[in-house]
Amino acid sequence: MNLSILFGGASFEHEISIVSAITLKEKLSTFNLTFIFCDTDHTFYLIEASKMKAKTFSSGAHKKMPVLHLEKGCFFQKSMFSKTQIDGTVLNLIHGADGEDGTVAALLDFYTIPFIGPRVDACTFSYDKRYTKYLCEALDVKTVEYQVLRKNELNNLHIAYPIIVKPARLGSSIGVSIVKEESELDYALDVAFEFDETVIVEPFLEGVKEYNLAGYCAKDAMHFSIVEEPNKEEFLDFEKKYMDFSRSEQVLGAVISEELTAKLQHNFKKVYDRMFEGALIRCDFFVHNDQVLLNEINPIPGSMANYLFEDFAKAIEELSQSLPHKQKVKVNYEYIHSISKAKGK
Amino acid sequence: MNLSILFGGASFEHEISIVSAITLKEKLSTFNLTFIFCDTDHTFYLIEASKMKAKTFSSGAHKKMPVLHLEKGCFFQKSMFSKTQIDGTVLNLIHGADGEDGTVAALLDFYTIPFIGPRVDACTFSYDKRYTKYLCEALDVKTVEYQVLRKNELNNLHIAYPIIVKPARLGSSIGVSIVKEESELDYALDVAFEFDETVIVEPFLEGVKEYNLAGYCAKDAMHFSIVEEPNKEEFLDFEKKYMDFSRSEQVLGAVISEELTAKLQHNFKKVYDRMFEGALIRCDFFVHNDQVLLNEINPIPGSMANYLFEDFAKAIEELSQSLPHKQKVKVNYEYIHSISKAKGK
Numbered sequence: 028m029n030l031s032i033l034f035g036g037a038s039f040e041h042e043i044s045i046v047s048a049i050t051l052k053e054k055l056s057t058f059n060l061t062f063i064f065c066d067t068d069h070t071f072y073l074i075e076a077s078k079m080k081a082k083t084f085s086s087g088a089h090k091k092m093p094v095l096h097l098e099k100g101c102f103f104q105k106s107m108f109s110k111t112q113i114d115g116t117v118l119n120l121i122h123g124a125d126g127e128d129g130t131v132a133a134l135l136d137f138y139t140i141p142f143i144g145p146r147v148d149a150c151t152f153s154y155d156k157r158y159t160k161y162l163c164e165a166l167d168v169k170t171v172e173y174q175v176l177r178k179n180e181l182n183n184l185h186i187a188y189p190i191i192v193k194p195a196r197l198g199s200s201i202g203v204s205i206v207k208e209e210s211e212l213d214y215a216l217d218v219a220f221e222f223d224e225t226v227i228v229e230p231f232l233e234g235v236k237e238y239n240l241a242g243y244c245a246k247d248a249m250h251f252s253i254v255e256e257p258n259k260e261e262f263l264d265f266e267k268k269y270m271d272f273s274r275s276e277q278v279l280g281a282v283i284s285e286e287l288t289a290k291l292q293h294n295f296k297k298v299y300d301r302m303f304e305g306a307l308i309r310c311d312f313f314v315h316n317d318q319v320l321l322n323e324i325n326p327i328p329g330s331m332a333n334y335l336f337e338d339f340a341k342a343i344e345e346l347s348q349s350l351p352h353k354q355k356v357k358v359n360y361e362y363i364h365s366i367s368k369a370k371g372k
Numbered sequence: 373m374n375l376s377i378l379f380g381g382a383s384f385e386h387e388i389s390i391v392s393a394i395t396l397k398e399k400l401s402t403f404n405l406t407f408i409f410c411d412t413d414h415t416f417y418l419i420e421a422s423k424m425k426a427k428t429f430s431s432g433a434h435k436k437m438p439v440l441h442l443e444k445g446c447f448f449q450k451s452m453f454s455k456t457q458i459d460g461t462v463l464n465l466i467h468g469a470d471g472e473d474g475t476v477a478a479l480l481d482f483y484t485i486p487f488i489g490p491r492v493d494a495c496t497f498s499y500d501k502r503y504t505k506y507l508c509e510a511l512d513v514k515t516v517e518y519q520v521l522r523k524n525e526l527n528n529l530h531i532a533y534p535i536i537v538k539p540a541r542l543g544s545s546i547g548v549s550i551v552k553e554e555s556e557l558d559y560a561l562d563v564a565f566e567f568d569e570t571v572i573v574e575p576f577l578e579g580v581k582e583y584n585l586a587g588y589c590a591k592d593a594m595h596f597s598i599v600e601e602p603n604k605e606e607f608l609d610f611e612k613k614y615m616d617f618s619r620s621e622q623v624l625g626a627v628i629s630e631e632l633t634a635k636l637q638h639n640f641k642k643v644y645d646r647m648f649e650g651a652l653i654r655c656d657f658f659v660h661n662d663q664v665l666l667n668e669i670n671p672i673p674g675s676m677a678n679y680l681f682e683d684f685a686k687a688i689e690e691l692s693q694s695l696p697h698k699q700k701v702k703v704n705y706e707y708i709h710s711i712s713k714a715k716g717k
Contacts, residue, residue, distance in 0.1 A: 068444075081708040
């Protein structure tokens with residue numbers, strides 16, 4: 028099966044995406060893979076499989092590789108007298124901006140290129156943590172209490188310390204701090220506001236249990252990964268999470284009751300249903316005082332959370348055969364005709 | 373000032389967009405206008421101003437006009453030995469799918485083309501009436517009670533008749549019915565489900581007052597239009613609303629109290645703020661039992677609601693000078709370097 032891995036992007040998580048792509052090269056070696064790199068200036072490059080190494084990008088060597096363009100149905104490479112098409116499904120592996128904010132989804136949809144990844148609405152509701160809260164509230168999925176703070180506004184905090192401060196629209200723990208007392212708040216806000224004008228504050232829950240669950244819908248059924256209890260220090264900072272993005276060995280499932288597993292899956296399905304079709308996502312949950320709380324939706328998780336699946340290649344193949352289709356629109360100019368007639372033009 | 377009007381699109385409201393564009397040709401005659409038509413197959417055509425007539429499109433004559441392509445910073449026209457760039461700001465005038473669902477916003481943002489119109493998040497929250505409800509709930513803006521029905525599911529209606537049935541993601545009253553009793557429900561649902569798999573049901577409020585208000589943010593301040601009390605029959609069907617899209621004469625303001633005007637503006641601002649920047653939108657409100665209820669957000673209203681503004685050309689000029697900018701991302705490959713070193717590669 029042909030699969031194009033699209034990675035990079037004009038995103039703070041650009042480098043993480045490169046690591047994800049290198050990891051998937053190994054995990055999806057049974058596929059006929061193509062690698063499409065999106066540079067931070069939005070130029071696309073075709074990267075030879077043998078050059079899929081961190082150095083290619085950090086040295087700028089990718090800029091000497093063939094440039095790709097978009098047209099209806101595919102990416103293509105121009106040469107003097109011909110065009111070479113890149114056929115097959117695209118796997119959107121751009122983390123953060125571009126990939127997770129709806130840009131890539133809209134772009135590929137516009138050019139009718141089939142792709143694995145979240146659609147525009149799904150991006151809006153998962154990329155910005157505020158909107159994830161809106162979604163969960165509407166769907167009756169519990170989350171941690173929160174407050175929105177805005178740059179250059181007087182912000183009265185009404186959540187008790189310790190708190191966790193996060194830029195609204197970044198993953199991978201970038202710009203995130205735990206604040207134990209008021210004296211530390213200004214610095215934490217300065218850091219977070221560097222990445223986003225909107226910041227989310229939540230209580231930092233002591234003694235919380237954390238569980239990650241990935242899944243996707245294929246052939247009208249949900250397919251879930253094992254549940255992982257992530258190896259947790261106080262919280263993973265960017266560098267530790269970064270190493271996390273290159274994980275490729277299957278992990279052991281968390282030792283939890285069937286009841287809890289079912290609860291996590293139930294909450295996952297509520298969020299996924301009619302919103303995330305076409306994507307393999309990871310939901311990160313908290314369990315606090317016996318309540319399941321949704322912490323975060325990762326619509327393009329690091330290295331696609333491959334390590335949570337027994338047969339990851341099969342998951343990607345199944346998913347690629349169950350991609351949602353946009354409704355076709357027919358225009359017959361009936362109304363324009365009738366108006367033109369009415370006006371006598 | 374150069375302004376490119378982008379219209380058409382693969383949308384059920386394709387023809388309405390053509391009428392809007394023809395109307396704006398007159399209203400914005402002081403601008404240096406270019407007309408870019410997006411056909412239903414997503415080909416862009418450059419339309420000569422003198423050909424901006426309904427017949428050009430209904431006869432297919434537009435297919436003989438120059439094809440435009442997208443590249444960084446602009447649309448351009450290829451000829452044998454050269455490229456002609458179309459410079460200036462784009463006004464996104466594609467109603468419905470493509471224009472209002474985030475596709476065009478993402479496309480223009482990706483190619484860094486400045487544009488007037490809703491950004492991706494703003495589209496998600498206004499295009500789908502369900503998500504407008506989510507947004508209003510989160511922002512504490514009152515709306516009409518509602519229920520979501522889904523195709524091919526057993527739907528237990530818990531709203532009393534008469535009700536109004538609407539496809540979740542269409543404007544211009546397409547697929548909308550008023551249902552007075554149960555015997556009429558199945559037919560109304562069949563009609564609505566033809567356009568969307570998700571349908572919104574609301575109580576049909578008798579004796580409701582309707583008010584429309586348009587506005588935009590420029591130079592950090594909100595600018596509001598007059599408030600209009602639309603000429604209302606039971607409700608405007610597609611054909612009547614369609615004629616509405618070619619309106620160009622300024623209407624008289626509704627005779628309402630300063631207090632009500634302020635309330636409408638307050639609710640408008642709550643919804644617009646930090647979401648719709650870059651767009652001129654129209655919000656349609658109900659007043660029922662002395663309560664202001666938001667009925668609908670039109671992020672690209674028919675003919676840009678020009679008839680509600682005293683000086684529409686000035687509004688568009690001001691807006692074009694206050695477009696939001698995406699945060700620039702710098703990548704220094706610091707993390708990749710440190711990982712490569714740690715691994716000794």
